[in-house]
Amino acid sequence: MIRVGIAGYGNLGRGVESALRDAEDMETVGVFTRRNPASVKTATGIPVYAWSDAENMRGKIDVMILCGGSANDLPTQTAELAAYFNVVDSFDTHAKIPEHFEQVDAVSRAHGKISVISVGWDPGLFSLNRLYGQAILPNGKDYTFWGKGVSQGHSDAIRRIPGVKDGKQYTIPVEEALERVRSGENPELSTREKHTRECFVVAEDGADKAAIETAIKAMPNYFADYDTTVHFISQEELDRDHAGIPHGGVVFRTGTTGLSGEQKHVVEYKIQLDSNPGFTSSILVAFARAAYRMQNDGLTGCKTIFDIAPAYLHPSSPEDQRKSLL
Amino acid sequence: MIRVGIAGYGNLGRGVESALRDAEDMETVGVFTRRNPASVKTATGIPVYAWSDAENMRGKIDVMILCGGSANDLPTQTAELAAYFNVVDSFDTHAKIPEHFEQVDAVSRAHGKISVISVGWDPGLFSLNRLYGQAILPNGKDYTFWGKGVSQGHSDAIRRIPGVKDGKQYTIPVEEALERVRSGENPELSTREKHTRECFVVAEDGADKAAIETAIKAMPNYFADYDTTVHFISQEELDRDHAGIPHGGVVFRTGTTGLSGEQKHVVEYKIQLDSNPGFTSSILVAFARAAYRMQNDGLTGCKTIFDIAPAYLHPSSPEDQRKSLL
Numbered sequence: 001m002i003r004v005g006i007a008g009y010g011n012l013g014r015g016v017e018s019a020l021r022d023a024e025d026m027e028t029v030g031v032f033t034r035r036n037p038a039s040v041k042t043a044t045g046i047p048v049y050a051w052s053d054a055e056n057m058r059g060k061i062d063v064m065i066l067c068g069g070s071a072n073d074l075p076t077q078t079a080e081l082a083a084y085f086n087v088v089d090s091f092d093t094h095a096k097i098p099e100h101f102e103q104v105d106a107v108s109r110a111h112g113k114i115s116v117i118s119v120g121w122d123p124g125l126f127s128l129n130r131l132y133g134q135a136i137l138p139n140g141k142d143y144t145f146w147g148k149g150v151s152q153g154h155s156d157a158i159r160r161i162p163g164v165k166d167g168k169q170y171t172i173p174v175e176e177a178l179e180r181v182r183s184g185e186n187p188e189l190s191t192r193e194k195h196t197r198e199c200f201v202v203a204e205d206g207a208d209k210a211a212i213e214t215a216i217k218a219m220p221n222y223f224a225d226y227d228t229t230v231h232f233i234s235q236e237e238l239d240r241d242h243a244g245i246p247h248g249g250v251v252f253r254t255g256t257t258g259l260s261g262e263q264k265h266v267v268e269y270k271i272q273l274d275s276n277p278g279f280t281s282s283i284l285v286a287f288a289r290a291a292y293r294m295q296n297d298g299l300t301g302c303k304t305i306f307d308i309a310p311a312y313l314h315p316s317s318p319e320d321q322r323k324s325l326l
Numbered sequence: 327m328i329r330v331g332i333a334g335y336g337n338l339g340r341g342v343e344s345a346l347r348d349a350e351d352m353e354t355v356g357v358f359t360r361r362n363p364a365s366v367k368t369a370t371g372i373p374v375y376a377w378s379d380a381e382n383m384r385g386k387i388d389v390m391i392l393c394g395g396s397a398n399d400l401p402t403q404t405a406e407l408a409a410y411f412n413v414v415d416s417f418d419t420h421a422k423i424p425e426h427f428e429q430v431d432a433v434s435r436a437h438g439k440i441s442v443i444s445v446g447w448d449p450g451l452f453s454l455n456r457l458y459g460q461a462i463l464p465n466g467k468d469y470t471f472w473g474k475g476v477s478q479g480h481s482d483a484i485r486r487i488p489g490v491k492d493g494k495q496y497t498i499p500v501e502e503a504l505e506r507v508r509s510g511e512n513p514e515l516s517t518r519e520k521h522t523r524e525c526f527v528v529a530e531d532g533a534d535k536a537a538i539e540t541a542i543k544a545m546p547n548y549f550a551d552y553d554t555t556v557h558f559i560s561q562e563e564l565d566r567d568h569a570g571i572p573h574g575g576v577v578f579r580t581g582t583t584g585l586s587g588e589q590k591h592v593v594e595y596k597i598q599l600d601s602n603p604g605f606t607s608s609i610l611v612a613f614a615r616a617a618y619r620m621q622n623d624g625l626t627g628c629k630t631i632f633d634i635a636p637a638y639l640h641p642s643s644p645e646d647q648r649k650s651l652l
Contacts, residue, residue: 135639257604278583306637313461
């Protein structure tokens with residue numbers, strides 16, 4: 001059994017706790033938290049340790065899965081824990097991946113461990129489909145659409161507007177754009193043509209709703225480049241109808257082959273998720289298996305989904321994989 | 327530049343010849359044929375060599391791509407050429423993959439080379455999606471649909487019926503079945519519920535068309551378990567409307583996460599191909615790049631798509647991949 005620890009216990013940590021129960025070859029050692037351990041109660045009753053206890057668990061945990069956020073937690077936590085364990089994180093600040101990679105790689109190499117960073121679906125499975133698509137159809141174009149799903153960043157941006165009590169934002173791919181790509185047309189699509197944004201807003205009592213709507217729609221980077229709709233609803237409606245964290249998206253690669261590019265091909269990878277953290281945590285668990293096995297094979301250092309042979313992810317042996325999956 | 331040879335010059339060999347022109351880091355050495363080389367004229371003017379010359383090209387070719395058939399060619403040819411070169415083949419007889427793997431692996435290891443077998447889309451990219459799907463959503467089910475596309479085996483079966491002059495068969499996924507899977511319903515689907523078969527048949531003059539139709543529909547394994555439609559058309563119509571070799575298909579993984587399986591997820595990988603050999607040969611070329619790089623990294627032996635880190639397939643460096651693709 002692969003012994004796994006969970007560092008951080010928010011939505012993602014709870015998802016990993018659940019996903020580990022579905023992994024036949026893994027056992028959960030416990031949760032590590034920077035809060036007071038006595039204040040944290042886990043959903044399945046697994047033990048809770050203080051963050052500072054992690055160092056003393058060297059040799060008792062094969063892989064630590066980091067479940068913190070990319071903005072404030074992972075930039076320091078992954079490298080910290082990489083000194084003691086094989087680690088897996090979901091660092092998703094695309095622009096800072098090279099820097100994060102270098103930092104974590106140095107620690108993992110120095111300690112003979114494996115680290116896997118930026119695991120999830122984007123970065124992650126979507127990246128993988130962009131890479132396979134480009135490698136196989138060099139004469140082509142790729143398209144990434146996100147949604148329909150909740151964007152945490154955009155929801156936060158809404159909630160920072162004066163007069164807004166609560167709110168949630170859905171990113172929605174434009175169906176017509178999807179169909180144009182699917183048809184093999186290879187369109188050039190503007191930001192506005194690819195996605196729309198839908199906001200559900202709870203206003204404070206007496207707030208100026210028209211001013212809120214204008215403030216949302218005019219917000220640069222977040223909303224100004226999109227067709228945005230704003231719905232004002234009650235807190236009860238928000239809690240009842242928008243409690244989930246669904247998400248999804250599509251990666252396309254369209255391209256041509258043949259001596260004069262006469263053969264068109266369309267490759268489409270699409271996900272529809274009831275729960276973004278539920279799915280992401282399941283991916284993290286599969287890559288924890290890979291991290292453990294790679295270290296057993298004598299490998300060290302930082303890896304991304306691009307560097308990991310798919311066989312490492314699946315619980316069955318390479319022989320069984322060739323027999324029943326290939 | 328990676329120097330690549332093409333062993334066999336049918337539809338697939340011509341596709342590889344074309345795909346190699348799109349690979350910026352590869353150059354084509356030539357075609358090897360068991361026919362009289364003087365009788366073979368290549369589409370792009372690349373040289374044609376006798377099969378027996380291959381052995382003398384050791385050191386002048388980095389990877390040989392085998393373009394023969396799985397029934398009669400690859401079972402002997404891949405192992406033969408694996409003694410001289412890194413090799414890539416598209417062996418697709420699923421049941422015989424383990425045996426083929428063992429045989430080719432022994433030769434490649436003995437000669438310090440890499441071989442990659444069963445490259446294509448099924449086995450190949452579809453297998454990969456089955457593996458990732460199972461690894462990430464262990465509580466789930468996968469579904470593979472083929473088509474709409476031409477099945478060579480079924481077309482051959484039609485042409486063997488007395489009174490049939492020519493014919494082509496399309497495998498078509500049942501739209502309702504696709505929708506049921508997409509909805510997350512996790513249906514149990516019979517063979518008949520998943521695919522239909524459509525046949526375009528040219529009858530010989532005076533042949534009994536009703537008897538031909540009955541013979542097709544009753545053919546065990548090939549047609550008896552399916553809803554099959556038969557259209558009689560002229561040779562001119564067949565040549566005009568059915569000259570291409572389109573294909574495609576979908577792999578789904580549907581599954582649940584959450585402590586009580588309350589979160590449903592649907593992952594869909596779909597391809598639509600104008601030309602089956604055009605797409606397959608592009609995949610072969612990407613894996614030729616991987617074979618060359620893996621041998622450069624000191625690896626040897628037989629690999630499948632499961633054993634190859636995705637980074638090996640893409641022409642850009644791992645640093646650039648992390649920066650622009652992840």
